[in-house]
Amino acid sequence: VKRSHDVPEDAAFFAISPWLDADALYVRTGDLNRAGFAVAVGMSVPIGERRNYWLGPFVRYLHILQQPERIGFDNHDAKVLLVGLSLEIGNGVRREPAAVVASNAEGRTVTKATYYCPDRDNDTVPDHVDHCPDVAGPMDNWGCPLYQKIVVKKDKIELKERIYFAWDQAVILDASFPVLDEVAQALKDNKGFRVQVEGHASSEGGDDHNQTLSEKRAEAVLDYLAAHGIKVERLKSRGFGSSVPADTNTTLAGRENNRRVEFVVYFIIVDEGSK
The missing domain is CATH 3.30.1330.60 (OmpA-like domain)
Incomplete structure (x- = not known):
C-alpha cells in the first residue's frame, strides 16, 4: 500500500510516499514444506521534476515457521531483518502546461534587432579584423x-x-x-x-x-x-x-x-x- 505519486508539483513535502508491504510465504526446501510471512515498511522520495525515479529507505522482516520438529536439526524459526534502500523506476508524471491567463494589459510590438559585421570584400573575414578589407584573402x-x-x-x-x-x-x-x-x-x-x-x-x-x-x-x-x-x-x-x-x-x-x-x-x- 502506498500513496499515489501524482502529487501537485508545488507540494514538495507531500510528494514523499510512505509504503507498507505484507506477504504470506510458502517455502519448500527438498521434501520439507514450511509456511512463513514477510512485512516491510518504507518511504520513497521523488528524484527529478518528472518523478521517473524514487529512492528511499525500508525495513523488511522475514519469518519462516519451522514445523514439524525434526531430530538432529535446528528447529528454531528462521528470522531475518533487512534494512536497505529501495529504487523505483517508472514512467513519471506528465505535467500539463500552465494555463496562460489573459490580461487587459495593452499589447506591444517587440522589434528584434539584427546585427552584422561589415565585410566589404566578402571573404568571410569581418572588416574589424581584416588586414586587407578591400581585397579577399583567407x-x-x-x-x-x-x-x-x-x-x-x-x-x-x-x-x-x-x-x-x-x-x-x-x-x-x-x-x-x-x-x-x-x-x-x-x-x-x-x-x-x-x-x-x-x-x-x-x-x-x-x-x-x-x-x-x-x-x-x-x-x-x-x-x-x-x-x-x-x-x-x-x-x-x-x-x-x-x-x-x-x-x-x-x-x-x-x-x-x-x-x-x-x-x-x-x-x-x-x-x-x-x-
Missing part, C-alpha cells in the same frame, strides 16, 4: 592575399627580404624590384591604405650624411612606387639616419643589421581613408 592570413615577398599586417607591410641599394647611394638595385613590385600590388589591392616609407642607416659616417642618405633612400622607394601606379598622395617618406638602430654598432654584423635593407624601409599604414 582567414589564416588575416583576410589578405598570400603574397610571396611581403606580409600585410594591421599597422605595416613587412618585407620578407632585403632591399638592396648601390653602396652609399640612393639607387635601388634590380634585385629588389620584385619585392617592391609586390608592395605596389598590395597597395593597389588595398586602395584605402596610405603608407609612410622609413629609411634607416648604420652609425658609420657622420650623422648628417646618414640622415641625408636615409632620407634619399626612402624617397627612392617612394618614387619607385609612384612610378608603378601608386598615387603620390597616398605616400610619405622619412629618413631616420642612425637614430633608431636595430642592433649594436660596435661589430661588423651589428652595423650590417643596422644598414638592414630588409628593415631599412618600413611601410607603416597611416590611415585607411584615401583612395
Whole structure:
C-alpha cells in the first residue's frame, strides 16, 4: 500500500510516499514444506521534476515457521531483518502546461534587432579584423592575399627580404624590384591604405650624411612606387639616419643589421581613408 505519486508539483513535502508491504510465504526446501510471512515498511522520495525515479529507505522482516520438529536439526524459526534502500523506476508524471491567463494589459510590438559585421570584400573575414578589407584573402592570413615577398599586417607591410641599394647611394638595385613590385600590388589591392616609407642607416659616417642618405633612400622607394601606379598622395617618406638602430654598432654584423635593407624601409599604414 502506498500513496499515489501524482502529487501537485508545488507540494514538495507531500510528494514523499510512505509504503507498507505484507506477504504470506510458502517455502519448500527438498521434501520439507514450511509456511512463513514477510512485512516491510518504507518511504520513497521523488528524484527529478518528472518523478521517473524514487529512492528511499525500508525495513523488511522475514519469518519462516519451522514445523514439524525434526531430530538432529535446528528447529528454531528462521528470522531475518533487512534494512536497505529501495529504487523505483517508472514512467513519471506528465505535467500539463500552465494555463496562460489573459490580461487587459495593452499589447506591444517587440522589434528584434539584427546585427552584422561589415565585410566589404566578402571573404568571410569581418572588416574589424581584416588586414586587407578591400581585397579577399583567407582567414589564416588575416583576410589578405598570400603574397610571396611581403606580409600585410594591421599597422605595416613587412618585407620578407632585403632591399638592396648601390653602396652609399640612393639607387635601388634590380634585385629588389620584385619585392617592391609586390608592395605596389598590395597597395593597389588595398586602395584605402596610405603608407609612410622609413629609411634607416648604420652609425658609420657622420650623422648628417646618414640622415641625408636615409632620407634619399626612402624617397627612392617612394618614387619607385609612384612610378608603378601608386598615387603620390597616398605616400610619405622619412629618413631616420642612425637614430633608431636595430642592433649594436660596435661589430661588423651589428652595423650590417643596422644598414638592414630588409628593415631599412618600413611601410607603416597611416590611415585607411584615401583612395
